[in-house]
Amino acid sequence: MKIFNFHLMPYAHANLEEIRRQGTSWVTYSNAFYDPKKGADLYHEYLDQLEFADKLGFDGVAVNEHHQTAYGIMPTPGVLAGALARSIKHGDVAVLGRALPLVNNPLVIAEEFATLDNLLRGRFIAGFVRGIGAEYHTMGINPAESHARFHEAHDLIIKAWTQPGPFEFDGRYYKFKHVNPWPRPYSEPYPRIFTPSSGSIDTIRWSAQKRYTYCQTLAPIAAVAQTFSLFREEADKAGYQATPDQLCWSNAIYVAETDELALKQVRPHLEAYANDFLSRNPVMMSPPGYSSVASVKRVRAMKAFMSQRQSAEDILEKGVVIVGSPNTVREKLAAYQDLAGFGISLTKTQFGTMPHAMVQENQIAIAKEVLPYFKNRLPQPHVKAAAE
Amino acid sequence: MVNPVYQNLDVRGTPVRFMRAGKGAPLVLLRGDDASEGWRSYMDALAQSYDVIAPEHPGFGGAPKPEWLDCVADMANFYLDLLDTLGLKDVRLMGLGLGGWIAAEMAMRAKGCIANLTLVDAAGMKVAGANGIDLFLVTEEQGILDKFADPSAGKAEQEYKLTAESEDTRIANQMVISQMAWSPRWHDPNLRKWLHRVDAPTLIVWGAQDRIFPAAHAHEWQKLIKNSRVEIIESSGHTPYIEKADAFVKAVSKFLNAERVPA
Numbered sequence: 270m271k272i273f274n275f276h277l278m279p280y281a282h283a284n285l286e287e288i289r290r291q292g293t294s295w296v297t298y299s300n301a302f303y304d305p306k307k308g309a310d311l312y313h314e315y316l317d318q319l320e321f322a323d324k325l326g327f328d329g330v331a332v333n334e335h336h337q338t339a340y341g342i343m344p345t346p347g348v349l350a351g352a353l354a355r356s357i358k359h360g361d362v363a364v365l366g367r368a369l370p371l372v373n374n375p376l377v378i379a380e381e382f383a384t385l386d387n388l389l390r391g392r393f394i395a396g397f398v399r400g401i402g403a404e405y406h407t408m409g410i411n412p413a414e415s416h417a418r419f420h421e422a423h424d425l426i427i428k429a430w431t432q433p434g435p436f437e438f439d440g441r442y443y444k445f446k447h448v449n450p451w452p453r454p455y456s457e458p459y460p461r462i463f464t465p466s467s468g469s470i471d472t473i474r475w476s477a478q479k480r481y482t483y484c485q486t487l488a489p490i491a492a493v494a495q496t497f498s499l500f501r502e503e504a505d506k507a508g509y510q511a512t513p514d515q516l517c518w519s520n521a522i523y524v525a526e527t528d529e530l531a532l533k534q535v536r537p538h539l540e541a542y543a544n545d546f547l548s549r550n551p552v553m554m555s556p557p558g559y560s561s562v563a564s565v566k567r568v569r570a571m572k573a574f575m576s577q578r579q580s581a582e583d584i585l586e587k588g589v590v591i592v593g594s595p596n597t598v599r600e601k602l603a604a605y606q607d608l609a610g611f612g613i614s615l616t617k618t619q620f621g622t623m624p625h626a627m628v629q630e631n632q633i634a635i636a637k638e639v640l641p642y643f644k645n646r647l648p649q650p651h652v653k654a655a656a657e
Numbered sequence: 658m659v660n661p662v663y664q665n666l667d668v669r670g671t672p673v674r675f676m677r678a679g680k681g682a683p684l685v686l687l688r689g690d691d692a693s694e695g696w697r698s699y700m701d702a703l704a705q706s707y708d709v710i711a712p713e714h715p716g717f718g719g720a721p722k723p724e725w726l727d728c729v730a731d732m733a734n735f736y737l738d739l740l741d742t743l744g745l746k747d748v749r750l751m752g753l754g755l756g757g758w759i760a761a762e763m764a765m766r767a768k769g770c771i772a773n774l775t776l777v778d779a780a781g782m783k784v785a786g787a788n789g790i791d792l793f794l795v796t797e798e799q800g801i802l803d804k805f806a807d808p809s810a811g812k813a814e815q816e817y818k819l820t821a822e823s824e825d826t827r828i829a830n831q832m833v834i835s836q837m838a839w840s841p842r843w844h845d846p847n848l849r850k851w852l853h854r855v856d857a858p859t860l861i862v863w864g865a866q867d868r869i870f871p872a873a874h875a876h877e878w879q880k881l882i883k884n885s886r887v888e889i890i891e892s893s894g895h896t897p898y899i900e901k902a903d904a905f906v907k908a909v910s911k912f913l914n915a916e917r918v919p920a
Contacts, residue, residue, distance in 0.1 A: 296794075405839075406794065413722070413836040552796055556839075557831035565828045 270606060270643040273363060274322035274632070275331040275519065275615045278315045278349070281622045282307045283339035285545045293550045295338040295403040308342065314625040316349065318618070320356045321629060325636035329361030331615060333396070333465070334368055337407040340546045347381040354388040362389055365465050365484060365615070366396020370415050371408045375422035375443060379429040379450050386455045395460040396484070397423055399472075402554040413558030416471070418442050430459040463517060468496045469560065477503035477511065484517035484615060487547075490588030493518055494609040501610070513612025513648055518605070521590040521617040524634035528593040534627065535592050536581045542621030543589075544578045590620075595638035602639065603646070610648040659704050661696045661711075668739050671723055675712035679704025682772070683745045684913070686711040687736065689754030689780070690834055693718045693826050694818070699898040702906040707749060707913070712739065716833040718826055729755075729781070729837045729845060733762035740770055749913055750857075751775040753898060754869075755834060761848065761878075764855040774859040775909055776878060778867050778895050783844040787873035791842065793835070797827065804895040806866035814899060843870070852881040859885035860912040862905065864893035888912075 284302045288294045319330040332349050335341040343349055346364045353362055362385065367378050386393040399419045405412040421440045425448075428438070434449025454460055465484040466472040473496065476483045483500050485493045497516045504511035521539075525531035555565050585592055591601045602614070618635060619628040661676035676696055684707035686700065692714045703709050715735060716722040725731055736759060740748060750771050752760030757779025764774045792800045798815060805811035818827075859882045863875035875887045888908040890897035897905045 409840045411835065411839040413832050413839065550794070552794060556793060557828075557835035562825050562828045566824070 270602075270612055270614055270646045271328040271514070272614045272616055272635075272640055272643060273329040273331050273361070274319060274327040275333075275365070275617050276315055276319055276619060277333065277335075277341040277617065278311070278343050279542070279546050279619075279621060280308060280339040280342050281311060281624070283546065285541060285622075288339070288545045288548065293403075293548055293553065294340050294546050295549045296406050296553055298339060300337070302339070303342075311342070312349075314628075315619070316352055318625070318628050318632065319353055321632055322618070323357045323360050325632055326640055327360055327636070329363055329392075329394070330357060331363035331365050331394075333365050334398070335401070336371070336404045338403070347385060350385050350393075351388070354385060357389075357392075361392045361394055363394035363463065364396050365394070365463055366398040368398050368400030368404060369422035369426075370418035371400045371404055371410050372422070373443075375425050376429060376445065376448065376450055378422075379426040380452075382426075382460060383430065383450065383452050383454045386460045387452050389455070391456045391460070393456070393460045394463055396463045396465055397426075398465050399559075402556050402559045403549055405556045405559060406553060411558070412556035414442065415559050420475075427459065430454050465517075465519070468492065469564070470499065473499050474503045476500070477515075478507045480504075480507075480509070480515070482515045482517055482613065484519060484613075486519050487589060490518075490605050490609060493588075493605075493611075497609045497611060513610060516609070516611040517613035517615050518609060518611045519615040519617075521620050522598060522602070522635055522639070523590070523592045523618075523631050524595055524598050524638055525631075526594060528597050531592045531594065531597075532581060532585070535623075538621040538623040538627075539581045539584060539590065539592070540579070540621075543584055546621055595634065598635075598639055599642050602643065603649075606643075606646065607649045610650075612647065614643075658696065658698070658701050661700075661704075661709075666739070666742060668735065668742050671715050671725075671735065672720065673712050673715055673739060674718065675710055676700075677708070677710050679707050679709045681707040682747055682749060683708045683710060683743075684749040684751060685736075685740070685745070687714075687750070687752040687756030687759050689756050690830060691753075691818075692756065693823070693830055697899070697902075699902045699906055702902070703909070706910070710743070710745075712736075714830075714833065716836075717830045719829055722833050722836060726833070726836055729758050730762055732759050732837065733766060736763055737767055737770075740767075746770055747772040749773055749775070751777065751909070752779060753777045754895065755780045755838065757781065758843075758845075761852065761855065761882075762845075764857050764859075765848075765851050766854075768854075768856065771857045773913070774855065774857045774882075775862060775912065776859065777862045777898060777905075778864055778870055779861075779874070779878065780838065780843045780870060781845060781848055782870070782874050782877050783841070783846065784871075784873050784877045787871040787877075789867070789869040789871055792869060793839070793842075803868055805900055806864065806892055806894040807900065810900050811894075814896075849881060852878075853883065855882045856884065858912075860909065861885055861887045862897060862908055863887065863889055864895055864897045864900065865889050865891050866893060867895045869895040 332346045334346045382395045435447045438445045463482045463484050464476040467486050501511045523535045618631045659678045661678035750760050757776040758781030790803050801815045802811040861875050861878045863872050879887045890901050893901040
């Protein structure tokens, strides 16, 4: 298993009372609550944490893109990946991902990713996402065109990376007389591509067909296992067998001496993360056209569930994150890998309000107690059968 | 109540369904997000004097979103094709909400076939200082209440609209609406440039307490369309044809009858 250190870069000093009052940390939670002095400190702490992860032996570091929210303050993740590109000496740097439909010129993403791939001499992973529903409100992009724009932007970027320019591109949403981006990617033919998703069947199928790595965002492990199984089926249909390194699970891990101590320490930060930073109004999450009729109905049904606060125990119970003693964390991660069959763990070591010193201790503990046990570990299918 | 006839039509490859009832000159009624709903009392009153034709927008009712649909102007051109296909002349064109925006774009483009135009709490205009509620950020339940001045009338409308049978249609229709109205939100800045081309006599009807498009919008339309006047319906929200149906029918009948052209 490869273990990446993933960061959301939350604005940890968010006013949680205000978020609770508004029912969301997205779109309408005012940026008047952002203090640049505190924010600047956070950026440096978070980048320090990712550089530290590289020294500790994580297989790579990852950042992502979100807009106009305290949940994550990386609207332009390429800037942060660029800040890391010269200090991350060993592992990969992944941007998971950039939201293609949200830009009116996807060539800027082709250029940005190619530049990062050059800086990193190929230790770069390119992520493509649609952006979440709330971002169609904040970026003014029509959600009814989300899927079509995503596919067209993707095709344009791949073409720009593979077909010598200049050429003309005449799409429905994107039209360019001269496409000839410099630099070309360092990797041949282009960087490894990850496609993070919350589990939409369209994305799973498409990603499997393209032989990309599918990355499942935060979800209970049982649902993750189901999703990965769908991916393997879609790969079979496409005429090949999916490998574990095409399956990536996004999680969070916290290690302390004992289970009790770990839970006690992590509770306020985990509960703030799950209940406040992640909280979004369901109407914002599924603007019309962003998802299918069936998905909209599913989100509406979730509304009641989402309005209840979750305890740290609930979140652990469902296998959304792993918290505990070194032994517990190793056992659970191995069991989850065997159940779901992933080869990459995209692991947050900071979440919600967790402060810098605590994150570093967590990173050290993971590096010492977890990473060495999972080098080259593959899913064990027989254990999976037993778990079922 | 009269029973409308339900008809299907193929307009240059796009299927469209409409309800039709009444006798007299043709009155084409373009509705908004309610365009999949059935016959209602205000239509009945209009059908006493007019041949009321109320289409369901293409892409509504579970039909696929038409390949040609990018914006309201596309829908306006489609409906001009529909008038041609039905062979309608001297049309009384009435648009409610989103339908008002479509109707105004039709009247801008067509000279001759539109006898007069009625815009009711129409979308399409941006008026500085008169922003309404963003319907894309509220639940369906809340959105219906927001459209009424009287909360109890809003509750009754919730009962009427929010049925389990219609849920799929309502969600699918929103995707078509979003295609047209998401950005710029509920308006087209280009309208202002060309509304002077509307030469049909125009009545602008507005709910005094419209919280979606406040009544300042009515006066803005009136300034931009040369041969127009405004009728404000008191104690009504965004849908006066539902909330104050009698006052609404009275106001529009007076206009339509005065403008009556011998058939």
